[in-house]
Amino acid sequence: MDELLLSKVRLGVVAELLNFDWVAFSELARSLDVSNGNLGAHLAKLVDAGYVEEEKSFVNRRPLTRYRLTKRGRDAFAAHVSQLQSLLEPAT
Amino acid sequence: MERIDATRARDHLAMVERILAESQPKLCAGGEYFLIWGIGSAYVTLLFTLANRGLVPSAALWSGPVVLGFCVLFSILRGRSTRRALRASLVQREFFNVLWLTIGLAFVVNVGAYRIFAGTASAAIWSVAESIVLLYIGMHGNRRAIVAGTLVIVSLVVANFASAAFVGYILAAGMLVGYAGFGASELLARD
Numbered sequence A: 001m002d003e004l005l006l007s008k009v010r011l012g013v014v015a016e017l018l019n020f021d022w023v024a025f026s027e028l029a030r031s032l033d034v035s036n037g038n039l040g041a042h043l044a045k046l047v048d049a050g051y052v053e054e055e056k057s058f059v060n061r062r063p064l065t066r067y068r069l070t071k072r073g074r075d076a077f078a079a080h081v082s083q084l085q086s087l088l089e090p091a092t
Numbered sequence B: 001m002e003r004i005d006a007t008r009a010r011d012h013l014a015m016v017e018r019i020l021a022e023s024q025p026k027l028c029a030g031g032e033y034f035l036i037w038g039i040g041s042a043y044v045t046l047l048f049t050l051a052n053r054g055l056v057p058s059a060a061l062w063s064g065p066v067v068l069g070f071c072v073l074f075s076i077l078r079g080r081s082t083r084r085a086l087r088a089s090l091v092q093r094e095f096f097n098v099l100w101l102t103i104g105l106a107f108v109v110n111v112g113a114y115r116i117f118a119g120t121a122s123a124a125i126w127s128v129a130e131s132i133v134l135l136y137i138g139m140h141g142n143r144r145a146i147v148a149g150t151l152v153i154v155s156l157v158v159a160n161f162a163s164a165a166f167v168g169y170i171l172a173a174g175m176l177v178g179y180a181g182f183g184a185s186e187l188l189a190r191d
Helices: A008-017 A025-032 A036-048 A071-091 B006-022 B031-052 B058-083 B090-112 B120-139 B143-161 B164-189
Strands: A020-024 A052-059 A062-069 B087-089
Touching (some): A008 A025, A008 A036, A008 A052, A008 A071, A008 B006, A020 A025, A025 A036, A025 A062, A036 A052, A062 A071, A071 B006, B031 B120, B031 B164, B058 B090, B087 B090, B090 B120, B120 B143, B120 B164
Antiparallel strands (some): A020 B087
């Protein structure tokens, strides 16, 4: 199991990013229904692990932080979900 | 090392399935591009056709590059605004790659190989590029794009068998109905 993805919020972040090129911090917070501080801490761990890439810019003088999944993150997600499924197989 | 039990694994998988179901990639083509480029390319095609027949003064040909320049400027400015989007899907990025590649190639060929693709051949290249973009969108489940792309191709075939005097008009009509028409229909269907 990928310990980083055992957290439900971090797994949710990676799932949210899977079909998207870039997703803004505010969009992730809204979709996952978590506080900014909580999400920021989880995203920092994903960025540090190289699962997620961060881009900071300014739009109309307002800061915009967006995230996207790296290949490493995508591979880790696929492996983790496969392991979760295999964990459930004997029970079903 | 943290452990996970079956109940928690099931809960996590259910969340992943829900998120993936809600974030199914949709291709939002953005009608403005098609409207602007459809009208622009039809205008240039008509302009050269009319100039060749002596129906407009050759000085009017200068408006062609101006119109195309406007189309390019619009596309660049619109592209910048989409880069600021809060969510940008992978399908959307792929679509813009196809759009820029085909329209860009048509533009380069028109400017760089104007002796090979002179006159109506130059207009036909635009029709081919536009039909590729439309059919690509059609491949992602947009039926209007399939119809529009087919119309552009039909205009090419009809122009091929038509009298030389009508070729430019037919190609321009294909661009207007197919490309610009698709753009208008996307804008109308947006809300």
